[in-house]
Each structure stands twice: as C-alpha cells, then as structure tokens.
Amino acid sequence: MTVVVRRATLGDLGDLVPLFSDYRSFYEQRQDPDTARRFLHERLSRNESTIFLAHLDGVMDTAPAGFTQLYPMFSSVRAAKVFVLNDLYVAERARRRGVALALLSAAAEYGQREGAIRLELETMPDNHDAQALYRGHGWRPYDETLRFRLPLA
Secondary structure, three states: OOEEEEEOOHHHHHHHHHHHHHHHHHOOOOOOHHHHHHHHHHHHHOOOOEEEEEEEOOOOOOOOOEEEEEEEEEEOOOOEEEEEEEEEEEOHHHOOOOHHHHHHHHHHHHHHHOOOOEEEOOOOOOOHHHHHHHHHOOOOOOOOOOOOOOOOO
C-alpha cells in the first residue's frame, strides 16, 4: 500500500471539507460543511496554516485518505519557530494502512525544512492508539509545564 502526501491548496477545499467535517464530528461537533469550508478557506487563503493531504496508492483523483494541519508558533525563549500539529485525521476506510504515519512524516519533514525546532501536539487521554503511534515514532510526552487556558468565547 503506497501513501502519497502532498501539501493542500485552496483548490483542495472540496476534498478537505468532508474530511474536516468528519474530524470535527469525532470531537462531538455537529456536521457543518459551511463552517468547515469557511474555516479552512480562511486558514489557507491567509497562509495561517499548512495542510497536508494523503491519498492511498497515489490515486489523486479519489477522495483523500486523511489530512493533518500545522499552525506556526514561536518560542521566545529559544527564539525559534515551532509548529503545532493541531489536527490529524484518517478516514475510517483508510485506517491501519500507514496514512497517519505518512502524514506525521510529512509534517516532520516540513518542520525541518522550515527551520522549526520542534513539533507539538496534544491528544485526548483515552486515545491510546494515537499515543502508541506517537511514542512509537519518536514523539515524547512533555510534562515540564502546566497548560492553562482562558476561555474568551
């Protein structure tokens, strides 16, 4: 099974919206293709994120098998770029076929090319499959700080 990963463009919105909607549903958000399209269009058109699409068997004219989305961030202490791997989703039909690993690899290669010092992600405590994947490919838990959040909306 060959997985081909490429960077998404605005022209890929039609393929991205169903995947992104399914991803949001996984996190108990209602299916809302209009919100998904608007959100993704804003990120891509403003160059606020980098999205990679994965296709099985290199067949680019079929629905993509998964995607990942990276957001740039900066470490003031290290005076360097960091990427937050905020989204990683593989369509149910494509799971356990190397898609997630191919997307993670593409994200790491992109981060290195862009001069980032690290990638960061977080996952739900009960998502043991994802945690095993991350640990198995060099990702390490980072427990040296406490995360806080201030709700604004």
